[in-house]
Amino acid sequence: MNLREVVEGEKQVDHEEFLSELKEKNQELNFMREITQESNTGELNGIPFIAKDAICTEDTTTSAGSQILENYQPVFDATVIERLKESGASFYGKTQQDEFGFGTFSTNCAFGTPKNPHDKERVVGGSSGGAGAVVAAMDKPLISLGESTGGSITNPAAYNGVVGITPTYGRVSRYGLVDYANSLDKIGVLARTVYGTAKGLEIIAGEDENDQTTSSKEVPNYSENLDETEGRVAVPKQYLELDGVEEGVMENFQDSIDELKQRGFEVEEVDMPLLSADIAVPAYYVLAMSEASTNLAKMSGMRYGMEKDPEDFEDFNEYFSEVRSEGFGEEAKRRILLGTYTRQAGYRDQYYIKAAKVRTKIINQYKEVFEEFDAVISPSMPNIAPKIEEAEDMSPSEIYAMDTLTVGPNLAGMPMISVPNGKSEGMPTGLHIVGDHFNEQKILDIAYTYTGGDSQ
Amino acid sequence: MSEEETDVMIGLETHIQLDTETKLFCGCPNEEAEEPNTHVCPTCLGHPGSKPRLNKKVLEHAVKTSQALQCDVNEEVFFSRKTYFYPDLSKDYQITQYEVPVAEDGEVEIKVGDEKKDIGITRLHIEEDPAKTRHKGGDIGNSDYTLVDYNRSGTPLLEIVTEPDFTSPKEARAYLQQLAQMLEYLEIYYPESNFALKSDANISIDGGQRVEVKNITGTAGIEKALSYEISRQKQLKKRGREVSQQTRSYNQNQEITEKLREKETEEDYGYIFDPDLTTQELDEEFREKLRAEIPELPHEKFKRFKEEYGLKDKLVEALVSVPEMADDFERLAEEFDTNLAASWMVGELKKVLNYNEVSYDEVNVESGAPDFLYVGLRVVLSHLEAGEFNQRKAEKYLRDFVEQGLDPEKEFSIDDPKADNIDLGLNLKDYKKSGDDEITEFVKEAIDENPDAVEDYNSGDEEAVNFLVGQVMSISQGKADPKTAREKILEELE
Ligand SMILES: [Zn+2]
Numbered sequence: 001m002n003l004r005e006v007v008e009g010e011k012q013v014d015h016e017e018f019l020s021e022l023k024e025k026n027q028e029l030n031f032m033r034e035i036t037q038e039s040n041t042g043e044l045n046g047i048p049f050i051a052k053d054a055i056c057t058e059d060t061t062t063s064a065g066s067q068i069l070e071n072y073q074p075v076f077d078a079t080v081i082e083r084l085k086e087s088g089a090s091f092y093g094k095t096q097q098d099e100f101g102f103g104t105f106s107t108n109c110a111f112g113t114p115k116n117p118h119d120k121e122r123v124v125g126g127s128s129g130g131a132g133a134v135v136a137a138m139d140k141p142l143i144s145l146g147e148s149t150g151g152s153i154t155n156p157a158a159y160n161g162v163v164g165i166t167p168t169y170g171r172v173s174r175y176g177l178v179d180y181a182n183s184l185d186k187i188g189v190l191a192r193t194v195y196g197t198a199k200g201l202e203i204i205a206g207e208d209e210n211d212q213t214t215s216s217k218e219v220p221n222y223s224e225n226l227d228e229t230e231g232r233v234a235v236p237k238q239y240l241e242l243d244g245v246e247e248g249v250m251e252n253f254q255d256s257i258d259e260l261k262q263r264g265f266e267v268e269e270v271d272m273p274l275l276s277a278d279i280a281v282p283a284y285y286v287l288a289m290s291e292a293s294t295n296l297a298k299m300s301g302m303r304y305g306m307e308k309d310p311e312d313f314e315d316f317n318e319y320f321s322e323v324r325s326e327g328f329g330e331e332a333k334r335r336i337l338l339g340t341y342t343r344q345a346g347y348r349d350q351y352y353i354k355a356a357k358v359r360t361k362i363i364n365q366y367k368e369v370f371e372e373f374d375a376v377i378s379p380s381m382p383n384i385a386p387k388i389e390e391a392e393d394m395s396p397s398e399i400y401a402m403d404t405l406t407v408g409p410n411l412a413g414m415p416m417i418s419v420p421n422g423k424s425e426g427m428p429t430g431l432h433i434v435g436d437h438f439n440e441q442k443i444l445d446i447a448y449t450y451t452g453g454d455s456q
Numbered sequence: 457m458s459e460e461e462t463d464v465m466i467g468l469e470t471h472i473q474l475d476t477e478t479k480l481f482c483g484c485p486n487e488e489a490e491e492p493n494t495h496v497c498p499t500c501l502g503h504p505g506s507k508p509r510l511n512k513k514v515l516e517h518a519v520k521t522s523q524a525l526q527c528d529v530n531e532e533v534f535f536s537r538k539t540y541f542y543p544d545l546s547k548d549y550q551i552t553q554y555e556v557p558v559a560e561d562g563e564v565e566i567k568v569g570d571e572k573k574d575i576g577i578t579r580l581h582i583e584e585d586p587a588k589t590r591h592k593g594g595d596i597g598n599s600d601y602t603l604v605d606y607n608r609s610g611t612p613l614l615e616i617v618t619e620p621d622f623t624s625p626k627e628a629r630a631y632l633q634q635l636a637q638m639l640e641y642l643e644i645y646y647p648e649s650n651f652a653l654k655s656d657a658n659i660s661i662d663g664g665q666r667v668e669v670k671n672i673t674g675t676a677g678i679e680k681a682l683s684y685e686i687s688r689q690k691q692l693k694k695r696g697r698e699v700s701q702q703t704r705s706y707n708q709n710q711e712i713t714e715k716l717r718e719k720e721t722e723e724d725y726g727y728i729f730d731p732d733l734t735t736q737e738l739d740e741e742f743r744e745k746l747r748a749e750i751p752e753l754p755h756e757k758f759k760r761f762k763e764e765y766g767l768k769d770k771l772v773e774a775l776v777s778v779p780e781m782a783d784d785f786e787r788l789a790e791e792f793d794t795n796l797a798a799s800w801m802v803g804e805l806k807k808v809l810n811y812n813e814v815s816y817d818e819v820n821v822e823s824g825a826p827d828f829l830y831v832g833l834r835v836v837l838s839h840l841e842a843g844e845f846n847q848r849k850a851e852k853y854l855r856d857f858v859e860q861g862l863d864p865e866k867e868f869s870i871d872d873p874k875a876d877n878i879d880l881g882l883n884l885k886d887y888k889k890s891g892d893d894e895i896t897e898f899v900k901e902a903i904d905e906n907p908d909a910v911e912d913y914n915s916g917d918e919e920a921v922n923f924l925v926g927q928v929m930s931i932s933q934g935k936a937d938p939k940t941a942r943e944k945i946l947e948e949l950e
Pocket of ligand 1: 497
């Protein structure tokens with residue numbers, strides 16, 4: 001049974017069965033932060049949906065993977081949650097994630113590390129790891145909401161062998177998203193099929209008066225417009241020359257290129273110097289950490305989340321320090337410190353302002369390429385999901401380097417989709433298709449064509 | 457030695473709380489609430505996932521004020537985050553403008569006594585007010601605990617920063633008074649409202665270290681705070697001690713400044729662009745529309761009144777100080793002697809208003825008729841000019857009129873202010889001088905009823921006339937003019 005069959009009314013979801021399978025799989029893989037059941041009726045006919053823990057859900061725990069927000073229950077639903085509920089989708093809970101989205105493997109979760117459904121010894125990817133794993137683990141139609149700042153939807157989609165779409169920045173409201181880096185955060189959809197991501201996206205996308213950065217551009221009916229297509233795709237030379245891309249991943253990517261050519265696409269190499277590892281990645285981290293350090297300031301034990309007995313402290317500075325020292329994980333502290341440094345007077349121009357300029361240049365470089373091409377393609381991740389202990393042994397700089405393929409399009413706010421393109425060592429790999437701003441339909445069509453249309 | 461002889465440099469950063477319907481970044485009502493923490497929502501409480509959305513009205517106020525201060529308005533403005541930890545700050549960062557404020561490089565002319573002076577405006581920007589803290593059992597240093605009320609969190613503020621152009625507390629006060637008056641003309645600020653005007657001042661003497669005095673409320677406070685601070689610094693110098701770079705606060709109760717912290721380095725707020733708020737375009741069309749809405753400003757009105765009506769400076773100043781009063785004056789000046797109208801408005805009416813502790817605008821609003829005072833003044837002035845009111849009665853009429861207010865049941869309109877039938881709830885007859893014929897009647901009555909007094913007069917007792925005058929006054933219930941009465945009595949007795 002796939003999602004289209006449920007939407008079109010041919011089949012129905014058995015909610016009891018879904019819930020028991022969800023609980024059972026979660027026992028084994030720990031991808032859920034909290035399981036709940038809330039039924040709705042409407043166009044989506046009770047299709048189950050699940051959300052990353054950073055997306056606010058009224059009265060259901062929203063901790064963003066952090067101890068400092070353990071047991072925090074928001075007083076409102078995020079706009080995306082509200083829209084899915086109104087469409088008739090049924091809410092089943094929240095998924096594990098790296099604390100505040102800080103991570104590549106979902107090994108920085110305050111509430112346990114989720115395991116990959118393809119191999120329990122391996123990671124699910126990050127930071128929307130739980131959101132990817134639940135789709136792979138459940139043999140049922142499901143819309144899973146993820147969030148990407150630098151690649152957090154693409155990454156778990158590839159590691160779990162599912163489809164994940166990250167929309168254009170401003171296409172989907174961020175109202176109710178526990179912020180990581182507001183100028184980069186995008187809520188997107190993970191599902192088993194291209195159709196599933198298209199359906200989910202068309203429901204959550206569109207202008208929202210509660211988020212000024214949302215676009216007023218009309219939202220196409222992505223799922224109904226899905227069409228076999230052809231055109232021209234570009235492969236950045238910098239990605240082909242990238243260090244550390246595993247052989248199996250590169251082979252699958254070459255196969256994908258052949259497959260696309262067979263289906264009528266022209267594939268060409270292009271030069272995109274700003275996507276090289278030493279430019280895009282530092283610019284991304286400077287901006288993301290600068291914004292994150294201001295967002296996390298509000299986590300001080302004053303109004304919600306972790307609290308202490310004020311009697312035990314000399315003054316509010318001491319109180320805030322204690323709550324933050326205990327509540328934040330190691331990676332969060334690292335990013336707060338670095339982010340505070342990069343926006344400090346004296347360093348600001350050198351780091352924060354410079355990174356913002358690099359970002360503008362990267363956008364311009366993409367724009368030039370999109371004058372000639374319909375999409376830019378690459379492997380989704382340079383490797384297959386590593387083993388959990390391998391991931392935990394990596395240094396922060398090794399981990400940051402793994403984001404090279406995804407941070408470029410994320411910095412530019414471009415829409416992108418990751419689709420499974422085979423396996424390596426028994427683990428799934430992904431093909432990354434990046435499109436021009438607000439051109440989600442095009443990348444969905446290419447992904448649809450690549451995966452064989454309606455057969456998926 | 458007077459203050460002006462010392463090399464004093466003062467710059468002001470003034471925050472004006474704007475009386476908008478909703479807060480700066482959310483839909484909460486921007487007004488006092490009976491209970492703490494009632495006018496709040498996820499956004500002004502800084503809940504995770506909440507987002508600010510700009511109240512565009514504030515942008516209009518800011519641009520109008522900038523234009524009135526002759527600033528250059530920037531075409532594209534955006535907001536920044538100023539990060540610092542303090543319990544009253546809901547997000548632990550404040551949304552403000554840093555790189556590009558609404559406007560820069562303005563100028564305003566102030567008048568202190570007969571002297572005029574130009575004060576440079578460095579910048580004008582928009583920011584949000586934090587919440588209110590209440591320290592229980594003391595001040596922040598020694599209280600038992602602190603309560604936070606977020607009703608104020610997110611109230612819109614305009615911050616106006618001047619160049620260090622003031623050389624005396626008097627100048628600073630004059631500037632604030634004139635600024636407040638200008639804002640009132642722009643319908644942005646109302647002195648009667650609960651919305652405050654607060655300043656931080658930077659003061660240095662003889663090119664010494666700069667001391668910042670924070671949180672000075674109002675226009676009277678600024679003169680006291682600055683005078684204290686200047687004499688404190690002078691005393692230190694006199695005794696050969698150094699004035700250190702400090703941040704101080706103004707203690708309004710004791711009228712002194714107190715040290716908050718020694719300022720070795722500038723605080724580092726780590727400003728970044730606020731990525732939740734989009735860039736705002738203040739294009740030519742928008743600016744033009746607002747420029748057209750700017751009324752004649754107080755200093756312009758002052759100049760015109762002087763030229764057009766030839767009144768004394770003091771009278772014009774007083775008239776111009778209340779925009780509504782200035783407008784009413786102009787209407788009255790079309791019908792009546794300008795000096796008479798002005799002196800009644802600035803003199804007698806002001807006395808009555810002060811006595812009742814109400815303002816010109818308030819009386820009009822409370823009466824339910826926007827022209828209430830204008831009509832009352834027309835009645836007074838027309839009867840005075842016609843010689844039908846004497847000074848004392850006219851004053852009484854004005855007082856009764858203001859204090860009694862309007863009867864809401866009655867129609868409120870007049871075409872002819874002198875018509876006896878206009879009904880403002882007061883009986884005009886009670887205030888008018890009595891007519892000659894009427895007095896003759898009273899005189900006859902007094903003479904008829906007091907034959908003894910007539911006899912006394914005839915026997916040479918001239919004092920008896922005074923008694924008869926008293927009787928006329930009593931019969932007429934005080935309406936008769938005593939001088940006329942005496943003349944008539946003498947005529948009758950001859
Ligand atoms: Zn609010």
